[in-house]
Amino acid sequence: xxxxxxxxxxxxxxxxxxxxxxxxxxxxxxxxxxxxxxxxxxxxxxxxxxxxxxxxxxxxxxxxxxxxxxxxxxxxxxxxxxxxxxxxxxxxxxxxxxxxxxxxxxxxxxxxxxxxxxxxxxxxxxxxxxxxxxxxxxxxxxxxxxxxxxxxxxxxxxxxxxxxxxxxxxxxxxxxxxxxxxxxxxxxxxxxxxxxxxxxxxxxxxxxxxxxxxxxxxxxxxxxxxxxxxxxxxxxxxxxxxxxxxxxxxxxxxxxxxxxxxxxxxxxxxxxxxxxxxxxxxxxxxxxxxxxxxxxxxxxxxxxxxxxxxxxxxxxxxxxxxxxxxxxxxxxxxxxxxxxxxxxxxxxxxxxxxxxxxxxxxxxxxxxxxxxxxxxxxxxxxxxxxxxxxxxxxxxxxxxxxxxxxxxxxxxxxxxxxxxxxxxxxxxxxxxxxxxxxxxxxxxxxxxxxxxxxxxxxxxxxxxxxxxxxxxxxxxxxxxxxxxxxxxxxxxxxxxxxxxxxxxxxxxxxxxxxxxx
Numbered sequence: 001x002x003x004x005x006x007x008x009x010x011x012x013x014x015x016x017x018x019x020x021x022x023x024x025x026x027x028x029x030x031x032x033x034x035x036x037x038x039x040x041x042x043x044x045x046x047x048x049x050x051x052x053x054x055x056x057x058x059x060x061x062x063x064x065x066x067x068x069x070x071x072x073x074x075x076x077x078x079x080x081x082x083x084x085x086x087x088x089x090x091x092x093x094x095x096x097x098x099x100x101x102x103x104x105x106x107x108x109x110x111x112x113x114x115x116x117x118x119x120x121x122x123x124x125x126x127x128x129x130x131x132x133x134x135x136x137x138x139x140x141x142x143x144x145x146x147x148x149x150x151x152x153x154x155x156x157x158x159x160x161x162x163x164x165x166x167x168x169x170x171x172x173x174x175x176x177x178x179x180x181x182x183x184x185x186x187x188x189x190x191x192x193x194x195x196x197x198x199x200x201x202x203x204x205x206x207x208x209x210x211x212x213x214x215x216x217x218x219x220x221x222x223x224x225x226x227x228x229x230x231x232x233x234x235x236x237x238x239x240x241x242x243x244x245x246x247x248x249x250x251x252x253x254x255x256x257x258x259x260x261x262x263x264x265x266x267x268x269x270x271x272x273x274x275x276x277x278x279x280x281x282x283x284x285x286x287x288x289x290x291x292x293x294x295x296x297x298x299x300x301x302x303x304x305x306x307x308x309x310x311x312x313x314x315x316x317x318x319x320x321x322x323x324x325x326x327x328x329x330x331x332x333x334x335x336x337x338x339x340x341x342x343x344x345x346x347x348x349x350x351x352x353x354x355x356x357x358x359x360x361x362x363x364x365x366x367x368x369x370x371x372x373x374x375x376x377x378x379x380x381x382x383x384x385x386x387x388x389x390x391x392x393x394x395x396x397x398x399x400x401x402x403x404x405x406x407x408x409x410x411x412x413x414x415x416x417x418x419x420x421x422x423x424x425x426x427x428x429x430x431x432x433x434x435x436x437x438x439x440x441x442x443x444x445x446x447x448x449x450x451x452x453x454x455x456x457x458x459x460x461x462x463x464x465x466x467x468x469x470x471x472x473x474x475x476x477x478x479x480x481x482x483x484x485x486x487x488x489x490x491x492x493x494x495x496x497x498x499x500x501x502x503x504x505x506x507x508x509x510x511x512x513x514x515x516x517x
Contacts, residue, residue, distance in 0.1 A: 021175045023146075026070055027183035030153040033057055034174050035071050035079065035146060042125040042140040045080045045147035046103060054151040056082030058102045060109045063350055065133070066402045068148070072130040073407070077145025083126035084140060090121035091137070100126065131412050133400065153185040157201035160190045163325045167193045189216070197244040209233070209246045221247045262289045317344045350403055354383045371404030394420040 022034035036048065042056075049055050059065055059081055072079065082103030085091060092099045097107045098114065115134035118124070125140040138144075151174070160168050171177045173187045184190075188201040198209035198219040209219025210231040218224035220233035235241050235248035242249050243263075261274035262283075274287050282289060311320035316329035331337055331345035334355075338344045347357045349369045356366035356374060358381075368374050368383035375384050388406040389399035395408035410422035417423050 022149075024071060024075065025174050025176055026067055027153070027172070027174075027176075027181075027185070028067065029183075030156065032151045032153060032172075032174055032183065032185065033067060033071055034149050034151070035075055036149065037075070037077075037146040039143045039145060040147070041143050042080050042084065046082070048147070049149035052149065052151070054149045056080055056103050057148040057150040058082045058104060059111060059113075059128075060102075061111050062352070062403070065111055065113065066350075068128065069130075069133065069400060069402060069407050071148060072128070072133070075130065075146070078127040078129045078136065078138075079145060080125065080127050080147035081135075082150070083135065085124045085137075087123060091117070091119055091124070093117060130409055132398065132409075153183065155186050155203045157184045157186075157188065157204055157206060159184065160192075160199060160206055161323050161326075161328065162192065169193055189219070192244075195244050196242065196247045198246050219246050260287050262287055315343050349383060349385075352385045352403070356381045356383055369404055396420055396422045 023037045025032060025034040027033075036045075038045075038048070040048070046056050057064070057068070059068055068081075083097070083100050084103065085100050089099055097109060097112065098117070101107050102109075113133060113135050115132070115136050118137045123140045124137045126135045127138060127144055128135060162168060167179055169177065169179055169191045170181045170184060171189050171191075172181060172183070172185055181188075184201055186201055186203070190199045190201070190206065191197070199206040200209070200211055200215070200219065210224055210233045211218050213220075213224035213226060213231050218231045218233065222236060222239075223234045225232050225234050233241060233246050239248040239250055241247075259272050259274060261272070263274070274282060307322075307324055309322045310327040311322045314320070315327065318332050318335065319330045321328045321330065329337065329343045334348055335345040336348045338346050347354070347367070347369050349372060354369070354372065356368055358366040366374060366381045371386055371388070372383040373386050375382055385401075385403055387401045389395070389401045395406070397411050397414065398409045400407045400409065408416060408420050410416050413425055414422040415425050
């Protein structure tokens with residue numbers, strides 16, 4: 001049965017990248033994208049993607065455009081995407097996609113980002129660069145800096161369930177390695193760091209090595225053989241197979257051969273040192289191993305470890321799945337786990353408008369992800385993306401709005417320093433590279449302080465009313481002061497001789513009084 005499953009893996013797994021490894025990539029849901037820095041023309045780039053069961057990237061939506069910003073964040077130059085003008089056809093701004101077609105043969109799109117229009121009837125294809133991300137037309141036979149491939153993923157696996165602090169290293173078919181990969185497509189290999197055990201992803205489940213010898217040597221570190229139609233890892237002369245069934249260790253004429261180590265033995269010149277698997281410590285005799293956390297995740301009943309259902313205590317904010325000796329937290333649709341606390345969830349928004357997150361005990365208290373504004377529409381609340389670029393971001397040169405944030409970039413010949421500033425690039429003889437930068441993209445799932453759109457209008461109206469009231473008060477005070485001055489002048493008339501006042505003087509006095517008022 002295992003061998004049959006291994007053959008299925010060999011037949012269905014075709015995504016492992018051939019040739020040059022990608023310089024960067026990004027995976028989301030059931031798609032992966034990879035950046036290749038190889039100076040080739042459009043046709044060669046597409047063939048490279050097809051050889052790995054993919055095609056040049058299609059940028060059909062604002063989400064795809066946002067992924068493009070991430071992919072080219074630290075790469076300079078121009079890169080092919082999967083958009084070309086059919087042979088014998090001229091570009092026409094009145095047509096969809098100006099008469100161009102995606103490499104998949106259609107012209108369906110919800111997003112366009114054209115640069116300068118070139119009405120020359122020639123074989124043109126589209127490239128992009130990080131400096132403006134506009135779609136640039138140029139001859140398909142031109143050799144530019146690289147290209148971006150797009151791959152469809154099938155039957156991805158969940159992360160391997162391990163006990164305690166066990167660490168797992170993943171390597172996906174695109175060649176990306178790490179212990180925190182989010183998407184694990186068909187053919188991903190998982191290796192337990194402490195034991196060296198290996199697993200391969202096949203149709204949403206993990207198969208432990210050794211598997212079919214035709215698939216990556218069955219996961220064996222040396223040779224893979226078939227014994228009674230079952231794959232078996234074998235070792236060269238002088239070595240023996242370890243407990244993980246995939247790696248080899250020294251045997252005869254080795255001090256470790258008769259060491260008596262309970263778990264592992266490490267050769268040290270003519271001597272040896274016993275070692276223990278992860279979760280165990282060396283006993284006092286230097287050979288045996290004892291469990292560091294005896295019955296961790298279990299309860300001791302009648303000298304036996306019985307699994308504890310940790311989910312009963314409600315450690316997870318959304319959903320909890322009990323496992324042997326541990327538990328796994330997961331989030332509802334539209335949410336992702338928080339980086340700082342995997343037991344809690346935060347709202348995920350990858351669109352211009354998203355629903356709010358409201359307090360279940362206080363339905364009137366709702367929140368939006370950072371970079372979004374809480375707005376009331378027809379009696380209901382909604383989160384609307386803020387265009388930080390129009391509101392005046394801190395970008396020194398170019399600003400590109402994204403869902404929940406923005407990206408700063410620099411003009412050609414300049415490099416990004418920090419998150420916002422641009423400095424002129426210092427040319428280095430013989431080097432065609434520039435200083436790499438990390439795009440200043442705000443994370444869309446932090447909870448910010450929110451202000452409703454109606455509240456902003458109310459604040460502005462209140463400020464205007466206060467200013468008007470202050471103007472009226474000042475006017476009344478000045479008027480009252482003028483009347484008091486006239487009254488004092490009238491009281492002083494009896495202390496002086498009467499004088500004849502001419503018509504000109506009377507008019508002047510009248511004018512002065514009106515001026516004071």
